[in-house]
Amino acid sequence: QPPDTPAGSPAGPADGPLTPKDTEEAQTKEKKAFDFWHKAAEQGHAESMNNLAVCYFHGRGVQKNVQLAIKWWTASADLEYAEAQHNMGVCLFNGRGVSQDHTFAAAMFARAAEQQHPDSTHMLAACFQNGMGVPRDKAKALELYRRAAAMGVEEAHVKVQVFEDRATRETEISQLGQRLENIKDGFIQLQLERSATEEVTHAYKGAGFFLSNVKSETPIRARIEQAQKAENEIRTLRNDVAQREKERQALLSGHEDKMGEIERLTEMVKELKQETFTQKSQIDTLTNEKAALQAEADRHKVRIKELLSEVTELRTVADWARNQRVDVLKQSLQAVIKTSMEEQNEREKKLKHEIEQLRIRLGRAAGGVGAEMDAGDHAALFLKQTRRDLFLQEVLLRKVLAGVRDQEFKDRISEVHEMEQETDALERLS
Incomplete structure (x- = not known):
């Protein structure tokens, strides 16, 4: 009997306990594979049509819909895709x-x-x-079984062996039957001759003669010995036939064991096909993800170039x-210094004027040179302190301006370092 589900069925989750995350990831990958195959199938890709039908048939990546599966298998089969035809x-x-x-x-x-499809050849x-859909033809069946076995179908190997063993047994049984018929015919002939001889002997005895005096005594004994030999051979043949029947029953029992083993191997092959299908789906998904990552890396490279240009x-x-x-x-500093110098000169002029006025007033008031010189010294000391204060203010102003410039330069350098770090990060990401 053929498998209950079409070949190429998507495999289920891996053995062992599954977490919700595993189930979600599997469903996501199946959905991505279904979307890719659906796009390719709509563009007339025969293999994608077959894979899409398998997804619909088993409800992988989409809601189960056997009618849509039949529709896509029919379309793929019309394009002479062997797997879909199978x-x-x-x-x-x-x-x-x-x-x-x-x-x-x-x-x-x-x-x-x-198209050399192994499973279809076996089917x-x-x-x-069995004469199902086509006339019964054991010779044609044996020829196809041999082709399927050559393609690697294990069950076909067993079928070929069973066919050949059965043909050999049938030939041997036919030969034994023919020999048995020949022996039976000879034995019947001997019985008839023996009966005729006994009647002749009985007639001779009635006439007063003995069989020992008849010249045909030796041929009759030879015939009797031949009949006994035929009986022994028949007995041997019967034993041989019984032994062959026991061997046939043992072969049938071994065939049943082999068929059970073949069914287990078939299930293993189906699981391997399902696992292969899942791995193929995963490879397709990973290939698409790799392409997407490559495209994203290319975009990052372009962005990095733009950022380097901006930097x-x-x-x-x-x-x-x-x-x-x-x-x-x-x-600004020169203007400030100039303004400060002008102000300083003005103040010096005012101070000199005030000092002169103060000297005049002191001279008039005290009338003495010593007092006037003392006031002049005080004024000169005040002017010196004023100049020193202006110089200190100028130095402080220069430091402030230099600090502003240094801070601005540090801020710019920091910005450039941040840009370089971001560029390095983008290069590592790409």
Whole structure:
């Protein structure tokens, strides 16, 4: 019997306990695979049509819909995609999603078998063996089983061996039967001759003669010995036939064990196909993710180039702005110094005038030179202190201006360092 579900079925989650995260990731990957196959199928890609039908059939990445699965398998089979033809044949053979039709199923298997599809070749051999959808033809079935076995179908190897063993047994039994018939015919002939001889002997005895005096005594004994030998051979043949029957029963029992082993191997193959399908889906998803990451890396590289260009421009602008501000600060400082010097000169003039006036008043008031010199010394000392204060203010002002310039320069340098760190981070990310 064919498998109950089409080949190429998506595998379920891995063995062992599953967490909600594992289930969610599997569903996400199945959904991505379904979306990719759906886009490709709409563009006429036969393999994607088959994969899309498998997803619909088992509800992987989409809600289960057997009718849509049949639709996409039919479309893929029309494009002569062997796997889809095989899956469609299995559905027709078992009546899954469509009306059961062994004839149409056998036709689908034949189309796929022409493309060297192993499972379809094996299924077509089973159809010819059992006369399902095609006329019964054991020779054709054996030929197809041998082709499927050559393609690696394990069950086909066993079927070929069973066919050959059965043909050998049938030939041997036929030969034994023919020999038995020949021996039976000879034995019957001997019995008839023996009966005729006994009648002749009885007639001779009635006439007063003895059989020992008849010249045919030796041929009759030879015939009797031949009959006994034939009986022994018949007995031997019967024992041989019984032994062959026991061997046949043992072979049938071994065949049942092998069929059970084949079923287990078939289940293992189906699980491997499902696992392969899942791995293929994962590879497709990872390939798409890799392409997306590559595209994102390319975008980052372009952005890094733009940022490096912006950094260069910002450095140029920062240098220009710094130079401009230094020039402005120099001009401001010179203006401040000039203003301070002018104010200082004015104050000195005023102080000199005041000192002169003070000297005059002191001279008039005290009338003595000593007092006038003392007041002049005080005025000179006041003027010296004033000059020193102005000089200190000028030095302080220069320091303040220099500090402003240094802080601005430090801020610009910090900004440039931050830009360089961000650029390094983007390069590492790419």
